[in-house]
Amino acid sequence: MHASATSKLRPSAADAVADIPPGATLAVGGFGLCGIPQDAIAALRALGVKDLTVYSNNCGTDDAGLGVLLEDRQIKRMVSSYVGENKTFERQFLSGELEVDLVPQGTLAERLRAGGAGIPAFYTPAGVGTPVADGREVRTFGGVPYLLEHGIVTDFALVRAWKADPLGNLIYRRTARNFNPLAAMAGRVTIAEAEEVVDVGELDGDVIHTPGVFVQRVVLSQSREKLVERRTTCLAS
Amino acid sequence: MTAVADSPRARIIARAAREITDGMVVNLGIGMPTLLADVSLGRRGVLLQSENGLLGIGPYPSEDEVDPDLINAGKETVTAVAGASYFDSADSFAMIRGGHVDLAALGGMEVSERGDLANWMVPNKMVKGMGGAMDLVAGAKRTIVVMEHVTKTQEPRVRRECSLPLTGAGVVDCLITDLAVFEFSGTSVREMRLVESLTDLPVEELRRRTEATFISE
Numbered sequence: 055m056h057a058s059a060t061s062k063l064r065p066s067a068a069d070a071v072a073d074i075p076p077g078a079t080l081a082v083g084g085f086g087l088c089g090i091p092q093d094a095i096a097a098l099r100a101l102g103v104k105d106l107t108v109y110s111n112n113c114g115t116d117d118a119g120l121g122v123l124l125e126d127r128q129i130k131r132m133v134s135s136y137v138g139e140n141k142t143f144e145r146q147f148l149s150g151e152l153e154v155d156l157v158p159q160g161t162l163a164e165r166l167r168a169g170g171a172g173i174p175a176f177y178t179p180a181g182v183g184t185p186v187a188d189g190r191e192v193r194t195f196g197g198v199p200y201l202l203e204h205g206i207v208t209d210f211a212l213v214r215a216w217k218a219d220p221l222g223n224l225i226y227r228r229t230a231r232n233f234n235p236l237a238a239m240a241g242r243v244t245i246a247e248a249e250e251v252v253d254v255g256e257l258d259g260d261v262i263h264t265p266g267v268f269v270q271r272v273v274l275s276q277s278r279e280k281l282v283e284r285r286t287t288c289l290a291s
Numbered sequence: 292m293t294a295v296a297d298s299p300r301a302r303i304i305a306r307a308a309r310e311i312t313d314g315m316v317v318n319l320g321i322g323m324p325t326l327l328a329d330v331s332l333g334r335r336g337v338l339l340q341s342e343n344g345l346l347g348i349g350p351y352p353s354e355d356e357v358d359p360d361l362i363n364a365g366k367e368t369v370t371a372v373a374g375a376s377y378f379d380s381a382d383s384f385a386m387i388r389g390g391h392v393d394l395a396a397l398g399g400m401e402v403s404e405r406g407d408l409a410n411w412m413v414p415n416k417m418v419k420g421m422g423g424a425m426d427l428v429a430g431a432k433r434t435i436v437v438m439e440h441v442t443k444t445q446e447p448r449v450r451r452e453c454s455l456p457l458t459g460a461g462v463v464d465c466l467i468t469d470l471a472v473f474e475f476s477g478t479s480v481r482e483m484r485l486v487e488s489l490t491d492l493p494v495e496e497l498r499r500r501t502e503a504t505f506i507s508e
Binding site for chain 2: 085086087088089111134135136137138144147148156158159160161162163164166167178179180181182183184185186197216226227228229230231232233234235236263280281282283284285286287288289
């Protein structure tokens with residue numbers, strides 16, 4: 055595969071993340087450890103950039119995913135729906151080093167989608183009458199109260215795909231899709247790593263999940279081992 | 292997770308299983324509701340929705356079927372049934388919020404007599420997050436809560452008002468505990484009604500163990 059003038063292919067994840075500055079906002083795909091951009095996260099760790107605000111459904115575990123960025127205190131603020139399973143996270147949160155904004159999962163997904171779709175805000179029923187509604191505008195439609203939530207646009211997005219082409223067209227596999235297409239939409243600069251990068255024209259246009267217009271950089275993933283957070287089998291259950 | 296026969300938990304699950312009928316689209320929350328997976332898979336045409344982007348969860352995989360790209364909302368490896376579909380998290384919650392999921396079964400910490408649910412945070416303890424619970428209770432056509440009637444220290448969980456921060460206000464349609472089944476109805480003023488007793492306890496004794504006011508008979 056050769057990078058042409060129009061190709062978004064980058065030689066490495068390190069190259070693709072090199073201009074992420076301190077204080078940047080990031081949208082990161084993945085659910086638990088499934089479909090997380092592990093190469094980009096490792097490259098960010100090596101880059102050592104700090105004071106990041108990260109929008110991601112979860113924050114990895116102590117040893118994997120976004121959790122590894124906590125060790126060197128690279129994350130200042132985390133916006134997530136669920137952050138269990140991580141002792142470093144818990145310690146930094148309780149000591150006040152890490153700001154955490156908990157958002158209902160569907161609200162987070164829609165905020166990323168909306169931001170990427172040019173919709174500044176929307177109303178949702180999730181969270182009405184709960185601590186999530188504190189200080190938020192509530193409006194009633196058809197007798198039902200809804201909360202105003204804002205779209206999210208980030209400086210960068212990090213996503214993981216199954217297959218990509220040099221135009222940035224992406225296909226995800228099974229439940230590894232999750233937040234990836236939404237993070238890709240929300241990022242001004244979206245960095246996609248893929249398990250496989252094929253030539254332009256090889257992906258069937260009918261089955262592309264993320265059209266390349268949402269993606270600015272493509273990297274062939276070097277990490278071959280996919281992580282499993284809870285290995286459950288029919289023998290174990 | 293397993294339930295010992297005749298345990299309070301087994302009684303709750305056996306009763307809750309009757310709420311799942313042929314053809315339903317069902318979302319099972321983490322914890323006790325996952326015990327309903329087997330019975331759901333046994334119903335004709337029931338599809339289990341997983342909020343991380345799968346409609347049609349199958350049984351747990353065999354060792355050689357384990358696929359890191361195929362997990363449920365509890366991050367456990369699963370399989371998919373024939374006819375299953377995959378989608379992103381925004382579409383997943385479009386299904387949930389948009390009223391396309393027939394039944395959500397969630398665990399609870401407290402339920403109030405108005406059908407408020409608290410199940411996601413205990414103040415001054417580590418808060419892990421609400422995940423998809425707030426969207427589910429706001430959007431599923433019917434929300435059932437399964438939980439033990441009192442705490443380990445015999446404090447009431449079925450209360451006049453929840454003491455814990457809410458997951459949703461007035462969102463519970465049906466509460467199934469180890470002692471009884473309650474239905475909630477009404478929009479502006481919601482009422483709690485005893486519809487079934489699961490033990491031989493007289494109603495007066497059930498009231499003694501329930502802080503909430505409920506209508507019986």
